[in-house]
Amino acid sequence: MDFSLQTIVFLFLATVIIVCSILTVTTRKILRAATYLLFVLFSTAGIYFQINYSFLGAVQLLIYAGGITVLYVFSILLTYSQRKKGDRLKSSKVVAGLTATLAGLGLCLFITLTHPFTPSHFEFGELDIKTIGFSLMGMGKYQYVLPFEVISILLLACIIGGILIARRR
Amino acid sequence: MNFLSLYVLIPLLMLGALWACRNTRQIRGVMAAGSSALLILSIALVFLYIAGRRAGNTDSMLFTADTVWYAPLNIHYSTGVDGISVAMLLLSSVIVFTGTFASWKMSYQTKEYFLWYSLLSMGVFGFFISTDLFAMFMFYEIALIPMYLLIGIWGSGRKEYSAMKLTLMLMGGSAFLLSGILGIYFGSGATTMNILEIAGLHNIPFDQQCIWFPVTFIGFGVLGALFPFHTWSPDGHASAPTAVSMLHAGVLMKLGGYGCFRIAMYLMPEAAGQLSWIFLILTGISVIYGAFSACVQTDLKYINAYSSVSHCGLVLFALLMMNATAATGAVLQMLSHGLMTALFFALIGMIYGRTHTRDIRELGGLMKIMPFLSVCYVIAGLANLGLPGLSGFVAEMTIFTGSFQHADPFHRTLTIIAAASIVITAVYILRLVGKILYGDPVNPQHLKLTDATWEERLSVICLITAVAGLGLAPWWISRMIGESVLPVISQMIP
């Protein structure tokens, strides 16, 4: 592997993702966690861009980094209580969680790295937006109008549910 | 439906009538009427049965009837009696009758108490008249469940613990039993649940018998106080109220012996022959072990409970000897033990009701205070240790003679060991009688106590009459039973 720009970018993104993920779950301050999450989401968008899924990257940036994070920040501020100083963790829980996590991580990495994937040789072309649009709206094979509709109904249901739940009684 | 169903109908009617009762007088009236009706029915049944046999009817069961209940599983409500069940029905009705009078003064939640009591008796009667495996099992369960409430609510001492223990262990036995019954049903080709028909088919493969025989036998054996599954008995009996102890030791424990004979051994004779030695050893242990344990107990009811373990062990022991004489003896022993142990528990209950203690160290000189009860207690004790002229002798001698017909050393040794129990029985009975009845009163407060009331006298005298009647004129009932065990015995390999 030569140190092309691609590689450097990837290494940068990977480092940011790994470090920020870990910081997200270990920091005591919830607002910081949200901030680190934001970095992770940005870097993930970077990964998408890197593998030439720029539409996906854009969606990621818009919805995740733009929408959801803001939602988090708002709700954090809404539920912030002065009495609670940080998020103290129970050590037994940490040990159990850490053990399970590390074991799982080791196992998954082992499987991932030893599994003989057969990557096909492909051309890294940009996916044009027209193909995406037709696939999303088409009704044929490998076309996704049904899941699209299902998701839209789900979103509608969520909107209604969110309003209902959050409404003051 | 024939007149045997009256045995289920009368308790049902009693349940209904009790439900409608408003006061204690009415409740007592219903109970007295119902239990007398059952007693009269049983006596009539004995005469009808003997008349039927005299008339030359040689079917293995008389008065059979059959109603389809649930066709897909071949479950029928089928009834029928032979000499064994007639004897058991007579025993049960005597004890239900006397138990009613023994709990005449029950004051706490009287109505509920008698409701459960009637339900319990319905289960017992239903069990003895049924000839269908499933119906038997159902009635068996009906008889078990009220026991939990009767002990748990109306008991004394550690009643919750005892009730729980008794019910759980018997339920454990039921689990064995259910699988055994299913094993028999499917082993015989899943065509019928009727015991007589299964016995007629006689087609359960030997290897399957070897699985289901021990399962069924243990299932019933738990109720028959088979060592080491007897430990519910001392606690359960000690905590139960008087009439429940009577009914439980007198009748319910007989369900175990009856079931072992009628289901386990009748339907799986080859396995019974093959595996009898294991259970013979266990029952032999029961006999001796119960007797020795009884020697050092200090609670009256515990003594009697261990004595029951010993005597019921003798029942199963005799059944496993698998010859007609021993089996007749076993049924006689069931009768005899049922009557005497009910008598014992009735008397213990009456003594306890007066002195409020069952500890033999705190009792003494009762002969002076309550002569009637004490004399009856002595009679019960003498019956228990096998005095000729009372029922114990008849049963024990039949068993020992029957068992001794096996010429091999194994059976011989066990017979002699079992016979030795009569000496130990004498030891604990006489120790007990000497301690609590004779001597001078230990507790001066006991001097004020009164002797038995009329209903207690009625109950006790009725039982003593039965014990003495069986002991003085045993031939007719011995013949009646003897000819009924033959069909079962003839299935077995000696």
Added chain:
Amino acid sequence: MKFTIFILLLPAFSFLLLALAGKRMKPAVAGGIGTAVSGIVTVLSCMTAFLYFGAPRLQDGTHAVLIPYNATWLPFTETLHIDMGILLDPISVMMLIVISTVSLMVHIYSFGYMKGEKGFQRYYAFLSLFTMSMLGLVVATNIFQMYAFWELVGVSSYLLIGFYYTRPAAIAASKKAFIVTRFADLGFLIGILVYGYYAGTYSFRPDMVALMSGGVAMLPLALGLMFVGGAGKSAMFPLHIWLPDAMEGPTPVSALIHAATMVVAGVYLVARMFPLYIGFAPGVLEAIGWTGAFTSLFAAVIACVQTDIKRVLAFSTISQIGFMITSLGVCTSLDPQQGGLGYMASMFHLFTHAMFKALLFLGAGSIIHAVHSNEMSKMGGLHKYMPVTHIVFLIACLSIAGIPVFSGFFSKDEILTACFGYSPLMGWFMTGVAAITAFYMFRLYFQIFWGRNPRYDHTPHESPATMTFPLVFLAAATCMAGFIPFGDFISSNGTAYHIHIDKITAAASIAAALMAIGLAALKYARTGPILPCGDDLPDSARGLFPALHKAASHRFYIDEIYQFITHKIIFACISRPIAWIDRHIVDGFFNALGWTALITGEEIRPMQSGHIQQYAIWFLGGALAITVLLLLI
């Protein structure tokens, strides 16, 4: 002979009547009913005897065996069943006489002796029960009927020993009597079972077909085991321990049950099975004989040092039963001329012993009634106060000592002759025991009626007529019974046998007895003040054999051994551990099962905590576990 059924039914009826309604009767009425029934039974028994022995003999010279009644009482198998019936043969008829007579005497005597006692009606009820059972025992047509009545006499003995049920000693004694005999009866029962299986019947005549097919070899075992039962009832060593304690019962009861009738049941049993013993188990019979001989010596030695008047008589009874057993044991054939003499001698001694021993006990009762004590040290010089009792007691003592004219001489002489016929050793041995008998009886006699005169609180007086009449009657019987031509009625093969006195044997035994009486007179007939040290029984033997004396007065520690076995071994080492095991191990196992279920539930319950993170960690763990499993497979 159909009327014989009433011999059994009347006492049974009287028992039921007195037991159920006795409480509402006046004591005199209850006693009257019991005595009247007993009287009728005695008359019926005598009638039976007259008719039976009066009937012409069969051609072979024996009396016919009559079975007026026999019905199946409890069927077991085709061949085995308990019958209830009446069997009349010479010995059962003889026993009828003995039992009914002694019983009648005791009934009459008790009027005076038990006067004013609480439970008078109960006492007579028990006496009737005992009479019925004992009569049923002797007329049994089969061994199982005998066993059934055997148990019944055991229980009536238990009830009568424990008559004074508030006395701890009486309770303990009754319990002991019942349990010891019960233990022996276990042997009897097993013997019966063996006999039934191999002889193919419970009747006294074994089925020859069954016997031929292998049963002969087992008969000695069966007969030996039966004798264990007999030894228990008849208080043979080492099962004798209950009899001395049984003296806690009222004295008339001791006379009836523990001297004259029940305790000879073992002798009767052996006599009943005698043809079988001779025919199939001569070895067992020999062993029985030696057991009897040893017991008679053993009991006689102990009797010499007892101080309780009833205990002395009790040991004397054991010793005398030993004589009877020995006499049966030394028989070697069925022919009375050829070594079968012992059978007749034994039955004869049973008869005479019943009379004089009942007399002794009733006399002792009369003395106790007057002195209010059982201890010989509280007695002395009573010949002045109680002339009738004195005379009859002397007659009984002379009789048991074997002085001619009195009945005991004749029967004992026959026994000694039989023993000499068996072996000189046995003969001399038994003669020695007879001498000891004479010694201890006269030790008793002199101490009570002569000897030093203790200060009585109130002057002893002669007993009332209800008590002296039975004494006089029995004394007359004792004087006369020896002249009954007993051998004409009873002998080992049933034919008439003329009793003749063997001169040398008789001379030897009389000489020994007289010497023993002289020794006793020398030692005990002195008058003088009571020694202050409390050692008021001058016992020179103590100086000579201190160890023997001490052991004998402790009855050779047999009771202690039993005590040790029952309490230290059976109760402490078997019963208690078993009870403990039951509570803690067997029950503990089931409790542990329940406990495990409970604990498992308790352990599992927190898993359903509602904490999502906990669920998640289990979920993760599960997923990982499955993954690892899949990887490994």
Added chain:
Amino acid sequence: MNIPMEYYLAVSTIMMFAGIYGFLTRRNLLAMLISVELMLNSVDINFAVFNRFLFPGELEGFFFTVFAIGVSAAETAIAIAILINIYRNMRNIQVENINELNG
């Protein structure tokens, strides 16, 4: 393109388990939600990467990622609505205190 697929997968795995760790240990419900977002995100990366490297001609992974993003947005919205509601009632959103919901 010379970066092997495994590299991406490794990164997403680490992210996934960081999320799991957070989910298991954090006491604040919001923090747990954030951890869930991490996990979802890592799955999204895997979808995209598998699609791109193994089946470049097709678009399943791509669209599933799109849908997953949509679903996670919806989920977050609802969850935060619930949280705020809980906060109103109980004045905190510590996970231990919320087991009263189970009846």
